[in-house]
Structures are given as structure tokens and as C-alpha cells.
Amino acid sequence: MTSIRSSGVATTARPRAGEDPVLSSPLDSRLRGNERIKAARTFLLRHPGIVRLGAVVVILLVWEIAARFFMDPMFISPPSRVFASLGRVLHTAGVPDALQLTFFELAVGFAIAVAIGLPLGLAIGLQPFARRSLMPIVLLVYGMPKITILPLFILFFGIGPESKIAFGVAHGVFPIIITIVAGVQNLKPILLVSARSMGASRWQMLRWVIFPHMIPSFFAGMRLGMSGVLLGVLLAELYVSTAGIGYFTTMFTENFQPTKLFGLIAMLAAMAIALNEMVRRAEHRFNRWR
Amino acid sequence: MSTGEIAIRIKNVGHQFGEAGEARHVRALTDTSLDVVRGELLCLIGPSGCGKSTLLNVIGGLLAPTGGTVEVAGKPVRGPMPGDIAYVFQESALFPWNTVDENIRLGMRFQGVPKSEHAGRAEKSLEAVGLAEFADHYPGQLSGGMRQRAALARALALQTGILLMDEPFGALDEQTRMILGEDLSVLLARTEKTIVFVTHSLGEAVFLADRVAVFSARPGTVKKLIRVDEPHPRNPAFVTSEKFTALRNELYDLLHDEIRAAVASEAPRRRRGANGGAP
Numbered sequence A: 001m002t003s004i005r006s007s008g009v010a011t012t013a014r015p016r017a018g019e020d021p022v023l024s025s026p027l028d029s030r031l032r033g034n035e036r037i038k039a040a041r042t043f044l045l046r047h048p049g050i051v052r053l054g055a056v057v058v059i060l061l062v063w064e065i066a067a068r069f070f071m072d073p074m075f076i077s078p079p080s081r082v083f084a085s086l087g088r089v090l091h092t093a094g095v096p097d098a099l100q101l102t103f104f105e106l107a108v109g110f111a112i113a114v115a116i117g118l119p120l121g122l123a124i125g126l127q128p129f130a131r132r133s134l135m136p137i138v139l140l141v142y143g144m145p146k147i148t149i150l151p152l153f154i155l156f157f158g159i160g161p162e163s164k165i166a167f168g169v170a171h172g173v174f175p176i177i178i179t180i181v182a183g184v185q186n187l188k189p190i191l192l193v194s195a196r197s198m199g200a201s202r203w204q205m206l207r208w209v210i211f212p213h214m215i216p217s218f219f220a221g222m223r224l225g226m227s228g229v230l231l232g233v234l235l236a237e238l239y240v241s242t243a244g245i246g247y248f249t250t251m252f253t254e255n256f257q258p259t260k261l262f263g264l265i266a267m268l269a270a271m272a273i274a275l276n277e278m279v280r281r282a283e284h285r286f287n288r289w290r
Numbered sequence B: 001m002s003t004g005e006i007a008i009r010i011k012n013v014g015h016q017f018g019e020a021g022e023a024r025h026v027r028a029l030t031d032t033s034l035d036v037v038r039g040e041l042l043c044l045i046g047p048s049g050c051g052k053s054t055l056l057n058v059i060g061g062l063l064a065p066t067g068g069t070v071e072v073a074g075k076p077v078r079g080p081m082p083g084d085i086a087y088v089f090q091e092s093a094l095f096p097w098n099t100v101d102e103n104i105r106l107g108m109r110f111q112g113v114p115k116s117e118h119a120g121r122a123e124k125s126l127e128a129v130g131l132a133e134f135a136d137h138y139p140g141q142l143s144g145g146m147r148q149r150a151a152l153a154r155a156l157a158l159q160t161g162i163l164l165m166d167e168p169f170g171a172l173d174e175q176t177r178m179i180l181g182e183d184l185s186v187l188l189a190r191t192e193k194t195i196v197f198v199t200h201s202l203g204e205a206v207f208l209a210d211r212v213a214v215f216s217a218r219p220g221t222v223k224k225l226i227r228v229d230e231p232h233p234r235n236p237a238f239v240t241s242e243k244f245t246a247l248r249n250e251l252y253d254l255l256h257d258e259i260r261a262a263v264a265s266e267a268p269r270r271r272r273g274a275n276g277g278a279p
């Protein structure tokens, strides 16, 4: 196979090398162009990062041009100015505290969401009866737009960080439960049976069979839970603005300071990306066997 | 071998899944009595669905029968007996996230083997199945045959007196199966294990077994016991001998009627299933 292909290359390459004007026809040069395109394609297919970077650059460029020449600077700010302003935003009175507060709410909310979601997901997933009786409720509450009951959260938990954390948990806990339940269910029963036949205790089955099996869905759940908590915390902050990033985004919007607004959002995005990347790294370490 | 002591005593065991009248009600096994002699390899063969796996699970304590009792080493079986019984299942029951070596150690940890013995036993059992070089491979990196050998190694490391094997080579091709059968016969000659082995292959049954229990169609019970008088390890030449062929033909005749009966009893079930009944 390889020998046939290499000899084929050799014969098509010969007219190219032996500058024969008669043999290097327009057809031949078009063929050569095709080959170059093909080579570029295989190169790009091997390096998706380049395409990704390109896409981001294009979007930023469109944004930059639109913001500079076509839009009202009251409403939008070009990315170059946003990046230049990052330092200033960070030094705006109250912003560092706001970042810190939001980060604290996020961390606590996430910890609580995992602490509730993981055991609940395992309990519901491992028991068919619990699954049949409780799962519909979980799905119902998950599907409900929780923003409609945000006032209730404020009523119960006040306007401080507690209500933000609680609202974050409300958004984060259900994706975790649902992913864990789904993950438990595709465990091959034979693995549990075989562990039992070798004398595994309930704890040992949990530790050595169910947990390792759950790792991929655990991390998937963590990531979904993380974005859920982020959403919940920020929504709550936007609604009751006394502190935190949500407070400042509202303020910057109302004062027509798009540069600062986008700067703050960029920081928030960086925070989310950093958290996500941490989860992804941890996940990678556990998935050696795949 | 008939004079040896009884390793497994199966007394009037029957099992039905679900209650009479339920859609999933199945009488899988009925009034089965059978003694397995210490050190023998007993093959169970019979039509699909006649309750062979059910019986194996009852022996292994993974399933409580609805009738009858099983005794292992004189004690009634009430649950898994990891100290006495090890299992090799048809599909790979290795933990995919652990290497072969880790799988074997995990089995020993479950069984309660002191940690100091893990390394030695793992190494020995891997050598016995010829997988020493693949200790650090994950199951996903092995072929089907190697996976089943790894599963066998895990069971061997548990050093139980009894080995239950449910179509362990069922998913493998004929050639691999033959080689693994030969290896198992060699292994058997070396150890003093009692093995109950479920198979669908007539040749495999005759080649491996000291006795073959032929099951009737569902609800299954032992229809006939056939003795194979040939010392282990069995020679590949045994396969081409007249004795082998005669035994194989005898098995075929016995099974043929039962399989017809099983297929006939399946037919009305299947029609019901098409109308939205039990799967």
C-alpha cells in the first residue's frame, strides 16, 4: 500500500521537477494548488487551537470596529479600551471588595451545592425506588425558572450575601444531582455483582466501584454546577444591589460607563475560566485509563 | 472421582422470578439436585434460558432460590462466600479504571487478604494465565481473550476451593477459546479446584469436563449426567479421538430435543411480547 502510494507521488513529481514546459500544463498547476490547500487543511485540522484563536480575533476585531466607528460610546466600548481600563476598574473604590465578595459567595455556594448534590444524587441514583419517586420532583424544580421566586430568597435570607449564596445553590445543585443520577445509572451491574461476589462491603463498593465510575459525571456535574452557581449568585446580585460584582455592573450600566462594565465582565469571565480550567485539570488526572 | 467428598450439594433447588400472574413471572429452574465432587470440573449445558446462570448465581450466594438449598463445604449458602467461591463472568467484569494488576489486588482487598500477600499472589496468578507482561495495562487495552484471562487471574488470586465460570469464553472466537480451554485444563491439573463451568459449546464441555450436566428446557433441571473419563491436563489430540466424538454426539442428541422444546415454548411467548407484553 505505502509503496504504491510513494511511487505514485514520484511519477507526478517528475514533470514538476523536470521543468518541461509541455508537461507542466495549467491542469498540473491547479493540481498543485489543490495539494497546497489540502496540506493547509490537514495542518489546521491537527491544530484546532489556531482556528479557535482566529475566531476570537475575528470577533474582537468586528467588535472593535463596530464600537469605534458605528456605535454610541455611551453603550459600548471597544475591546482595546476595555483592556486598557482593566487596571483603572480594579482601582475603582469598592471594586476589589466586590470581586472578593462575589468570589466568596461563589465558593461557598459551590461547596454547598456539591455537598448537597453529590450525596443526594448518589442516593437517588442508586435506589430505583428513590429515583422513581423523587426524580420527577428534581426535574420539575430544575426546569422551573427560579428567577420567579428570587424575591422569596430575599425574604428568607435577607439582602446580604446569604441570599446570593442560597440562590446560587438553587441554580447549581440540580444540574449536579441530575448528572450524578445519570452517571450512576450507566454503571454496568456486573461490576457491582462481581465486587459483591468477591466479598466487597457496601463502603468498599462505593469507594472502589461507584466512585471511580462516577468520576467523569462527577466532574461534568461540577462544571454544570459551577456555571449554575455563578448564574444564581450574579442574578441575585443584580436584583438586590448593595455589594458584589452585580452591584457594580448595575451601577456602571446606569451611569453609562461601558468601558468599566466590560472590564468588570472580562474579569468575571477570567474568574469563571480559571475555575473551569482547575476542574478540567483535576478531571484529566483521574482519567488516565480512558 | 465419584468417591471423593462433596464440595457443593444442590438439593431440590428451584427458582422463579416474580410472582405467578405478574408479567415478568418466569419459572427458571425446577427441582434440581446435583452433587459436585471436590476437585472435579462440572459443565452445565442446556438450551438458552433454562436457568444455568440462575443456578450458578444460587450456588454463589448472589441469588436466594425460591426453593431448595445449596451447601458449600457443609455450610448452607446464605450469601456470597468470597472465602470459598470465586467467579468468572461471561462479559468482562474487570474494573475498567484499574490496571490488570490493580484489579487483582482489589479482588484480594475485597476478600480480605493481608496486604503483604498481594504482590506475590498477583504475580503468581498473572503468570499462571500468561499475562505477566500486561500487569500494568488497562482492560480497555487488552483483547477479549486477554481480558478473560485477566478475569481468571483475579479469581485465581483469591485462592478459593471453588470456581464458578459462566460462559467465560462465550464471547471469544473458536480458536482463542480452544487455547484458553487447553490452558484451563493444564491449570486444573495443577490445582485442586472444584469448577462449575457453564458453556454452550458441546466441544468445550467434552474437552474440559469430568462430568457434563445436561439441562432440560425451561423450567430447567438436570436431564442427564455424562461422565468424561480422561485425565487432566487434556491433550489437544483428545479432540480428534473417537471417544471425544462419541461423547460429543451423545451430548448433541440429548440437547437437540431440548433445544427444539425450548424454541417451541419461546414461540407463543414471543407473539405475546409483540403485543406489548413482557419483553
Ligand SMILES: Nc1ncnc2c1ncn2[C@@H]1O[C@H](COP(=O)(O)OP(=O)(O)OP(=O)(O)O)[C@@H](O)[C@H]1O
Pocket: B017, B018, B024, B026, B027, B028, B046, B047, B048, B049, B050, B051, B052, B053, B054, B055, B218
Ligand atoms: N432478573 C430476572 N428477572 C426475571 N427473569 C429472569 C431474570 N434473570 C433471568 N430470568 C429468566 O430466567 C430464565 C433463566 O435465565 P438464566 O439466565 O438462568 O438462563 P441461562 O440458562 O443462563 O441462559 P443462557 O444460556 O442464555 O445464558 C430466563 O428465561 C430468563 O428470562
Ligand SMILES: [Mg+2]
Pocket: B052, B053, B054, B166
Ligand atoms: Mg446464562
